[in-house]
Amino acid sequence: MASGVQTAMTLAPGPVSAGPQQRDETMSLSPARLRPVDPAAAPGGGQPLDLATRLRRNRKSDWSRRLVRENTLTVDDLIWPIFVMEGEKTREAVPSMPGVERLTVDEAVRAAEQAAKLRIPALALFPYTQPGLRDETGSEALNENNLVCRALRAIKARVPEVGLITDVALDPYTSHGHDGVMDGERILNDETVNLLVHQSVVQAQCGADVIAPSDMMDGRIGAIRIGLDAAGLTDVQIMSYAAKYASAFYGPFRDAIGTSKTLIGDKRTYQMDPANGAEAIREAALDVEEGADMLMVKPGLPYLDVVYRLKEAFGLPTYAYQVSGEYAMIEGAIRNGWLDGSRVVEEGLMAFKRAGADGILTYFAPRVAERLSAGA
Ligand SMILES: NCc1[nH]cc(CCC(=O)O)c1CC(=O)O
């Protein structure tokens, strides 16, 4: 160290005669950069480089890395999406999401107990609707005894301390797998919104704490807010899937809820074009104006720029959905031994925090919570 200081003194700031600095005039002219390096200090010559700033200093030990760490990942950041199905005491594997299962309602209650024990704040529920109950207009969505409603009541009765988030959209209930009602090839916006308001009120009356519309119809946030308030459900929150993209990463989810084989066409007339970023701001601005309490971006990792932009622009609680395809990619590689399991999962989740997310919907939630609570 002493010799480093000495070098800095003897080689006082002077004109730069060579080096990369000269090539780029816009480069910072801070004194630290201008100090020339002693030409005698050849690599391996034993003389330290004359660097005033060495960013590695703060990384030299575990305690120091912890001290300078900018972001943290905690159990409080996790939302656990689960799939529910008919039946009793049964769990059924979802092949394209290794490690994820569909749960009967009683097993969903077990999952909620596990969430409570791990202190995962909330679950997000998605139903696998019996094919015979699916129709053109998704009428099962409005049935207060449908799978989601029964799961809501069962979990609320046994594990009231866990937050329950429900998906509002018609796709688990329609014979064509679209999120709205159709007229020929068109997905009808305003007619669909009417049904979504009804669906939201039914779910909230059955115990949903947070209504999360994932349908991407225009105007649904405002309509749902009015509908909930009119039903006396003023405390029910709305988490808007504000920027939801027409993504190929939803494939395994559609296997899980049984819509991949029935879906006619694609969802590009209502979900966003993956090429668009500025449009996400417009989507979110409308949802904020219409009364959204929280915003969500979906998918997650490929859309971190959108997470960052929405958080910066609105400052609302903002969430990212690490979707089924992201889960399948990571878990597939882990199971093949190509990636180091816990490290890659936590690095990915930390990236959401760094981008500004307040939390993440992730199928890895119970696994990560277990590690975090073990202090690993
Ligand atoms: N409204 C449907 C819905 N809600 C959540 C997801 C995807 C979640 C995932 O892939 O994990 C989808 C799929 C879709 O839009 O087709």
Ligand SMILES: [Mg+2]
């Ligand atoms: Mg919108």
